[in-house]
Amino acid sequence: MIMRFFIKTFGCQMNENDSERMGGLLHSLGWEKTDEERKANLIIVNTCAVREKSEDKLFSYLGRLKNYKRKNNTIIGVTGCVAQLEKDKIFERAPHVDFILGPHNYHKINEIIRNILDKREKLVDTQWQKEWPELSEKHVLRESQAIAYVTIMEGCNNFCAYCIVPFTRGREKYRPFWSIIKEVEQLAQQGYKEVQLLGQNVNSYFDVQEGKSFVDLLKEVNKVNGIEWIRFITSHPKNFTKDIAHTMKDLEKVCPQLHLPVQAGSTSVLQRMRRGYTREEYLEKVNYLKKLIPDISLSTDIIVGFPGETREEFEETLSLLKEVEFDNIFSFRYSERPYTLASRMDDNVPYEEKINRLIELQRLQKEIQIKNNKKKIGKIFKVLVTGKSKKDKNMWTGRNIYNQVVNFKGNDLKIGKFVNVLITDIGPYSLRGKQVK
Ligand code: SF4
Known part of the structure; x- marks a missing residue:
């Protein structure tokens, strides 16, 4: 049977990278990533505690996961900064959570999952680690x-x-x-x-x-x-x-x-x-x-x-x-x-x-x-293509050297390629244009 995991990430790029690292470890043991919670045997919520609002978001999201637990007996884990700080509160407000893993212990994710699959006991690991956990x-x-x-x-x-x-x-x-x-x-x-x-x-x-x-x-x-x-x-x-x-x-x-x-x-x-x-x-x-x-x-x-x-x-x-x-x-x-x-x-x-x-x-x-x-209208920027625009599938999207989002019309493109884009229109948060030679 194929085992699938889904990771929901709150917070900054560092949290995203932590999720990518946990995903990689699970993948190395044969787990497959899914983009749909309902198909997952394991849901990990990787949290951020920097703002009160992100904590509120976590608890409302955990509430939604109760259904998956009931229907599919999905394993649910909370990782990251809120996990480190609020383990008791999490189990109290969301008793359907199976495990809690602090940000110092991401590298132990496979060990934790194995233990849960064997024993189905609730597990917590928020031990502080002084050393950098080296991952391949x-x-x-x-x-x-x-x-x-x-x-x-x-x-x-x-x-x-x-x-x-x-x-x-x-x-x-x-x-x-x-x-x-x-x-x-x-x-x-x-x-x-x-x-x-x-x-x-x-x-x-x-x-x-x-x-x-x-x-x-x-x-x-x-x-x-x-x-x-x-x-x-x-x-x-x-x-x-x-x-x-x-x-x-x-x-x-x-x-x-x-x-x-x-x-x-x-x-x-x-x-x-x-x-x-x-x-x-x-x-x-x-x-x-x-x-x-x-x-x-x-x-x-x-x-x-x-x-x-x-x-x-x-x-x-x-x-x-x-x-x-x-x-x-x-x-x-x-x-x-x-x-x-x-x-x-x-x-x-x-x-x-x-x-x-x-x-x-x-x-x-x-x-x-x-x-x-x-000031950028009429200028040409080198853009690193990151994918198709979410809003308009006929447009591509990428980043210029200033890390600005650039949505543009282009042909025969591949993610990871550099192209030149002439800026024809702007908004406060992104630029728009067309691919040029
Ligand atoms: S204490 Fe927080 S805000 Fe201040 S430098 Fe460190 S991470 Fe940044």
Whole structure:
């Protein structure tokens, strides 16, 4: 009998890559991936705890899975950050869950499943691991055939006041340098053209054994034949040095695109957030980068309504957006997370006010993006084809060097190929065009 698994992923690219790694391990034991929950013998929900909303989404999704349990006796597991933190709450609110696996133990997925199949007992493994669990490259079942995620570090030592990550992923641990390079070389052989180096704080990457820094890593990845574009996420403004900026400029494969989360535009809020930089220091880095790499495309994260945020402080965030003119932002209303420093602060910005600030911020950013994107009409971009457009099957979709979505008309294309696209129209979140020679 063929055993099938389905993985539902909440959260960022790192969670997606963790799901790809679990999928790869299951696949190596003969499990088949399915895109339909109803056909699965095993459903894994890989969770994110960064925002309260993602936790709510998890519990509503788990509620839906009860039916599959009842009809098919499907094995249901919860993995990732919420699993690490809330094991008792999960079993209490969703007794149909069979196992819980924290983010330090993904590599044990097959062992856990075997035990469940043998004994059908509920299992929990949220043990902390100090070492990097080495997995073979073949143990990754990738979603994309063009862009590959490569996790290089995990955890964070920064303890920003609002952030739960150090309590779920733990302190920073770095993947061995040789192992990252080996994976990138294998990806190149498989035809991947772009790699995205992932971690909560990639700029602080350091392999103690080999004495290699993040800059060394970029230089080595840049040498891998076949890989044409390199990106990395996430950078912390505090750890983003001039040395990294110059490396980005000098290495031809590193894309002129950077996600640099500012979180707030007011120094007093940044201090309360324990971010380790001021508004002026952030802007100084941005201006330095813009001078060094004039076509750099910047994106950021913003939290509105952090405890104590006044109208004036919020307006400083608006003015920072106007000054930097980011090409993209990810914005959220503050929500309290357990164990964090901010959870002991007075969450005194009313809910409606947080929503209103979020709407105001997003409206402004939309105008900025339209203005930025309009400048691209009539230009030709090299685009990495990632597939067919979800909205219109007659159109292809891909990414340009700035990581922008480009939907376009084209002929005889293949995923993973580069094509030239003339931009004919834009929206706030994507570009449209047609393939040209
Ligand atoms: S840098 Fe701050 S926000 Fe980012 S993962 Fe670390 S603690 Fe969280």
